[in-house]
Amino acid sequence: MVDGNSDLQSLICRAKVFNPDLFIDFPADLHQALVEANSSKRLLNDAELTQFSAYSRLPFEQLLVLRRLVEPCVRQARAALASRHPELFVAGGALATPARAEACWRDCENFFRVVIYAVAAARPRFSDQQSIDALNELYGLMGVPTEGLAFALSQLSAISIASFEALYSHSPVGALLQDSFNNLRELLFGASVKS
Amino acid sequence: MKRLLDSEIDRLRLLSGGERELRFDRDGEVLRIDLREDYIQMWQDEAAINDKFANLFLACENSGGNLEATKLTWVVGSAIRPESVQTKEEFTQILLSLGVSGNLASLALEHCPGLISTIAWALYFERHGWLTATPICNL
Numbered sequence: 027m028v029d030g031n032s033d034l035q036s037l038i039c040r041a042k043v044f045n046p047d048l049f050i051d052f053p054a055d056l057h058q059a060l061v062e063a064n065s066s067k068r069l070l071n072d073a074e075l076t077q078f079s080a081y082s083r084l085p086f087e088q089l090l091v092l093r094r095l096v097e098p099c100v101r102q103a104r105a106a107l108a109s110r111h112p113e114l115f116v117a118g119g120a121l122a123t124p125a126r127a128e129a130c131w132r133d134c135e136n137f138f139r140v141v142i143y144a145v146a147a148a149r150p151r152f153s154d155q156q157s158i159d160a161l162n163e164l165y166g167l168m169g170v171p172t173e174g175l176a177f178a179l180s181q182l183s184a185i186s187i188a189s190f191e192a193l194y195s196h197s198p199v200g201a202l203l204q205d206s207f208n209n210l211r212e213l214l215f216g217a218s219v220k221s
Numbered sequence: 222m223k224r225l226l227d228s229e230i231d232r233l234r235l236l237s238g239g240e241r242e243l244r245f246d247r248d249g250e251v252l253r254i255d256l257r258e259d260y261i262q263m264w265q266d267e268a269a270i271n272d273k274f275a276n277l278f279l280a281c282e283n284s285g286g287n288l289e290a291t292k293l294t295w296v297v298g299s300a301i302r303p304e305s306v307q308t309k310e311e312f313t314q315i316l317l318s319l320g321v322s323g324n325l326a327s328l329a330l331e332h333c334p335g336l337i338s339t340i341a342w343a344l345y346f347e348r349h350g351w352l353t354a355t356p357i358c359n360l
Binding site: 033034035038041067125128129132133161164165167168169 | 255257259260263264266267270271296297298299300301347348349351
């Protein structure tokens with residue numbers, strides 16, 4: 027049941043995996059770009075990445091490469107999870123039905139999208155515990171299997187960091203990528219984060 | 222306080238067994254009816270606060286503007302819009318404009334007892350495209 031202080035709509039408003047308010051000190055055009063991209067649930071476009079690259083002093087080319095990694099990394103993470111944790115996909119497992127697994131990977135794509143916002147902005151803490159607690163409460167109400175999500179996100183995090191570092195070792199973009207995923211996993215799953 | 226007392230809903234509860242969930246499939250599209258008690262309670266709380274006269278609660282992409290200008294979506298990140306619909310034709314037309322297929326709108330009319338007439342229902346899309354419906358309360 028929704029907690030006594032709020033209705034469903036208020037819980038939905040508080041449940042944010044990406045909190046644009048944490049970027050309010052950014053130049054107005056960059057803040058607006060984050061708000062707009064996030065509300066449209068889309069990746070930053072080339073023009074926006076150029077702006078963030080200049081502001082954050084990060085190589086534009088590396089941000090472009092990172093954006094291109096989303097689809098192949100999600101695909102690899104799916105395959106790796108199926109091979110390393112087959113128990114998740116059999117009856118009783120957190121991702122046992124194709125529909126559950128598909129929904130879980132869509133969540134992971136969304137998480138990767140906001141991680142890229144954080145990297146481009148060079149601010150790896152892109153949500154706060156209150157927003158994530160509300161998200162977890164909403165996930166509970168919606169019956170989202172967060173155990174499967176924890177495994178999937180962990181796999182996606184490891185694969186994307188390894189893929190990026192294979193191309194650019196010791197890059198600040200790679201370090202931001204790692205910090206952003208770590209922060210997200212810690213906020214979402216706390217001490218129960220599994221690798 | 223909102224109540225959900227209906228013999229047809231009781232029948233669905235019996236059919237759904239322990240999972241409290243029913244699925245209806247047509248041409249690869251799925252209507253899911255979620256009958257979990259805590260979930261129904263959540264929507265009852267929402268209905269009590271936000272609109273005492275609506276017979277539909279729709280999880281939409283946008284809270285403002287015309288209903289025709291938005292799409293039905295997943296609850297997380299959505300704006301819950303209370304709406305009042307009078308006829309099956311109007312229901313179908315609204316769902317089509319929200320991006321729901323005619324197939325799914327038709328499944329909802331067939332399998333959601335009291336829809337439009339005697340029971341308020343919540344509707345949203347699952348992330349993988351299923352239309353999910355939950356009965357909320359008697360009108």
